[in-house]
Amino acid sequence: MQKLLQKMKQEKVVSIIRCNSTNELDEVVSALYDGGIRFVEITMNTPNALQGIEMIRLKFPDMMVGAGTVLDTETARLAILSGASFLLAPTLNEGSMIMANRYNIPLIPGVLTPTEILRAYELGAQVVKVFPIRAFGPQYIKDIKGPMPYVNIMPVGGVDIHNAKEYLDHGSFALGIGSTLVNDRLIVEKNFTEIYNRAKKLVEAIR
Template sequence: MSYQVIQAIEQNQLVAIIRITSTDEVESVVNSLFKGGIRIVEITMNSPGALQGIERVKRVFPEMVVGAGTVLDPETARSAILAGADFILTPTLKKETIEMGRRYDVAVIPGVLSPTEALTAYEYGASMVKIFPARTFGPSYIRDLHGPLPQLKCMAVGGIGLDNAHSYIEAGAAALGIGSSLVDERLILSGDFAEIEERARRFVQIQQEATTNKV
């Protein structure tokens, strides 16, 4: 299953990062993202009711690939996997968490920044790494990493917006993790799900244009 999920992430390239305050709102958020063309979401584990949110999205939106984010340890990874998470995203590199994912055949995408961390994650068995925080060095850092480490599949996370998403894809990012520039907490609180849908549509358009230009 982990192989197919990584393939889906590479094909779609856009991962919407969702931080919710209750499970009641997650369905409306994901529905807006789905209508806007997003097919992969990550529910952060530091959100209240994150596990219930994962279960709910998996049940209501069977076409969505649903991940658990902000996973800090293997125990949390296991809980998320049992709740139905298709993949795990972590902010840091922890070998035990990657091993837990491999035990259940669920992809773990660990957070790394330096070339040493990135290669170590790859050697631990990570099929993709999360460059975080990407905003620290910008799109050119992805290209620079691929110089000595062309085998890396990199997801850029942190500071990704409509203004730079195209540049990250052009620089070689396999995927983008998009937070507040897509799923803004203020939009959720105000119930402006139409704006979330519109932002999703604009990100999808940028992704398609960037992919076409690379071919």
């Protein structure tokens, strides 16, 4: 677990893929990989998400693939058995945390308030997902890190190429980035070159 989290901190970006089909997932992940992204999250409300996770593990052995939108214990276990290297959730579910810890797989739960953040940490979360961050901005990360410097924070829901560096400068452990990297429009249009360009620009901006 620690080795994966250290790599996540080093790479800094998790690309969140939420789409209506996994038919083009191969091309999407290839574009992200070529652009410098090494962590992707397939949300569990994507059709055939588990098969998508398995496919990525086979075709892209250097890409760390996780499952997102993990809302309950059953989903956590299925994702782990399908080969997810890490899990993310928009909420904090104690049962899911216990399941992930049992398998030594990091689950990054969704939290927002200081109380929720501390509770997630007490349940064993190595990293917490502050979501949605859009209304609060980078300063919120710095404010939380003041009294709780030991908590690793991943902001999600409002992070893009324009503010990514600022979030990192304010103490973020890593960043979760969704539709500004990959969205249904780009996938439907098969505009994988644009996905590659966005990934490359983002990686350059934060390094």
